Amino acid sequence: MEGVLSLLSAFFLLIGSFLCLSGGVGILRFPDFYTRMHAAGVTDTLAATMILIGLMLQNPEMLVIIKLILILLMTLFISPAASHALGQAAALNNLPPLVDLHIKDLESASASGDKTSKS
Amino acid sequence: MRHKISLSIILLLFWLLNSGHYNYLILALGAASIAIVVLIAHRMDVVDHESQTIHLSLEYPRFGLWLIKEIVVANLTVVKHIWLGNKTITPTVKVIKASQTTDVGKVIYANSITLTPGTVALGLVNDEIMVHALIQENIESLESGDMDSRVSKLEQSW
Amino acid sequence: MVIAATLAILVAMILAVIRAAAGPSLYDRILAVNMFGTKTVLLISLLGFVMGRPEFLDIAMVYALINFISVIGVLRLSDAFNSKHNGQVADLVKRVP
Structure with a gap:
């Protein structure tokens, strides 16, 4: 039983670490602010969930598990509010979104032209 | 009270x-x-039916489970595009309609959009939500109205 | 495994700091600082387990709340100081094609 729990915990922690690293790479690699916001979203949601679940499986003490669940719930409630406030502030202050790098259809191509020339 | x-x-x-x-x-x-x-x-004056949703119903857990599934799928997509590089992403901004009637319902919808990586709600006016998406398919799946109808169902179950 | 996860989070935090230093716009920096903060919450919880002191979880919880308030505060400040600010979300929606 102990072995299974620690194995599961290691599995969750491994996935969480990988997602965290991916988010870090994404925030460096993506071309503009709005796309980077999605990369940060990955580390806020699934990576945090995976790491906290991994920690929950490490320790069977009830109080610790409750506190970890509270941290998880706080993260999940706070992160969309923060990223919405950030995105809205950026959009209100006319930070132009980079639209459609590889123009697929005419409509979005003209839209992106509009957008960048105006701002 | x-x-x-x-x-x-x-x-x-x-x-x-x-x-x-x-x-x-x-x-x-x-x-x-x-x-x-x-x-x-x-x-x-912040304690009212909006901050204290005590009118809980059985729809909440079902919606939560569905949202968790959506979050996992969306995360995997975004991580895939992070490692595939900038050439594979198609960032899009679009205004979509929200069919909810109450403010709480609209906020739940906008928050669900933001919580799934790949889509971020940038603004909410009356019944229109401005969404930025990492790839175009995300916007299309939002426009198909699956999440919208689920939030509306949640709203009507109050 | 807990130590490996701690190291992975440290690396992610370093990447976020690079973005905060490099970021062309103010919002890139705020985003990077926000991500740094959420990673700090995870780091504190992990460190509590590494050191065998679960009391660290209380600190992590408080840090999560402080981080949220600081991000909102910086955004208010940037709104107040930005002169180009339109201030109308309704206009914003109209500008989208």
Whole structure:
């Protein structure tokens, strides 16, 4: 039983670490602010969930598990509010979104032209 | 009044779960802080049916499970595009309609959009939500209205 | 495994700091700082387990709340100081094609 729990915990922690690293790479690699916001979203949601679940499986003490669940719930409630406030502030202050790098259809191509020339 | 009582009960549970010490002094301090918090919330006039959703229903867990599934799928997509590089992403901004009638319903919808990586709600006016998406398919799946109808169903179950 | 996860989070935090230093716009920096903060919450919880002191979880919880408030505060400040600010979400929605 102990072995299974620690194995599961290691599995969750491994996935969480990988997602965290991916988010870090994404925030460096993506071309503009709005796309980077999605990369940060990955580390806020699934990576945090995976790491906290991994920690929950490490320790069977009830109080610790409750506190970890509270941290998880706080993260999940706070992160969309923060990223919405950030995105809205950026959009209100006319930070132009980079639209459609590889123009697929005419409509979005003209839209992106509009957008960048105006701002 | 019942919203204030529910807020007090939630704060009491929060204190008891986090404290771990149960002697008289600590409990008295806890009761005092809860009273002060409820008083401040009353003066700020933020305790109402919107902050205290005590009209819970059975739809909540079902929606939560569906949202978790969506979050996992969306995360995997975004991680895939992070490692595939910038050439594979097609960032899009679009305004989509929200069919919810109450403010709480619209906020739940916008928050669900933001919580799934790949889509971020940038603005919410009346019944229009401005969404930025990492790839175009995300916008198309939002426009198909699956999440919208699920939130509406949640709203109607109150 | 807990130590490996701690190291992975440290690396992610370093990447976020690079973005905060490099970021062309103010919002890139705020985003990077926000991500740094959420990673700090995870780091503190993990460190509590590494050192065998679960009391660290209380600190992590408080840090999560402080981080949220600081991000909202910086955004308010940037709104107040930005002169180009339109201030109308309704206009914003109209500008989208």
